[in-house]
Amino acid sequence: MSDVGRVWIVGGGPGAGDLITVRAARALAGADVVVTDRLGPSALLSDLGPHVEIVDVGKAPGHHRASQEEINDLLVERARRGLSVVRLKGGDPFIFGRGGEEVRACRAAGVPVEVVPGVSSALAVPALADVPLTHRGLVSGALIVHGHDRLPSSACAVAASGDCTIVILMGVMFLARHAADLVESGADPATPVAVVERGSTSRQRIVRSDLANIAQVAGDANVRSPAVIVIGAVAAGEFLGPLDAVVHTSIA
Structure with missing residues (x-):
């Protein structure tokens, strides 16, 4: 694919699947890649099609699967392949979710990015x-x-x-x-x-x-x-x- 894809920074709410927003659900439904955290509506991932790549970068106290810089690079790299990338977070991405850092990284790389607010815990x-x-x-x-x-x-x-x-x-x-x-x-x-x-x-x-x-x-x-x-x-x-x-x- 020659065209650049898009990144959605999605707030998934406090954990229950029925507390995700309609806009967030639509973003998930159209995703080629979902980069997910430890918290949030993880049960919804099982409803995604087999073609969707799921990357778990969840952070637990004292243990990080990936650094924030690695997550930023992952979002940019997948989007540059022309893929639709959902960065699924617990709560709201702009309330202690480091969503601002990810938006900044995407914009610096020339990757279209959109924030989907979530219900903060x-x-x-x-x-x-x-x-x-x-x-x-x-x-x-x-x-x-x-x-x-x-x-x-x-x-x-x-x-x-x-x-x-x-x-x-x-x-x-x-x-x-x-x-x-x-x-x-x-x-x-x-x-x-x-x-x-x-x-x-x-x-x-x-x-x-x-x-x-x-x-x-x-x-x-x-x-x-x-x-x-x-x-x-x-x-x-x-x-x-x-x-x-x-x-x-x-x-x-």
Whole structure:
């Protein structure tokens, strides 16, 4: 093929196949190559035709199948063959998804590229666990941060003020340190915390406590990633009324 193909940077949502967008599903249906991550709607890959090349570049804590530079090169190389390439990511590609780096690499190489927004786990997973990130008269905003490193000073200031929800992605490994840092920065140790593990899947579960005790409670429950941590008044149990068992329901 002499013509250059196209790359779609696709947000696949938090994991459940029925939470992918219509536009994302159309991109997948027209793909010659799918470059996929560890998270996201991996079950949908089995519906693709036998002609579709699937390349797994999934990143797990402490282990990367491919560097970001190698992924960028892969997207460009396949597109230059004239192929339609879908870069399938969990959540939204522009929320801690490194989608911007991939768009930049494609444009620098003269490869047409389009972003397909996805439902971010930062928004979807709390909602699926009955945890609203904002609520009139209680909190007026939400701050989304990643938990790979120490939390930014903005998160510490927000926690101390108590007027905004904090959402931490990829933060389970350092949950104890994050909680301690927030308390040390002036947050109320009694601030509610909800940790939603494997949100949107049949294995979803929620662990709740307060900042002073959440690390111990989550550790005792053997909470593992992927999980979304929500800190603030909205994370309190029975916030919206009596709690039912929260399970994921797929929509046929």
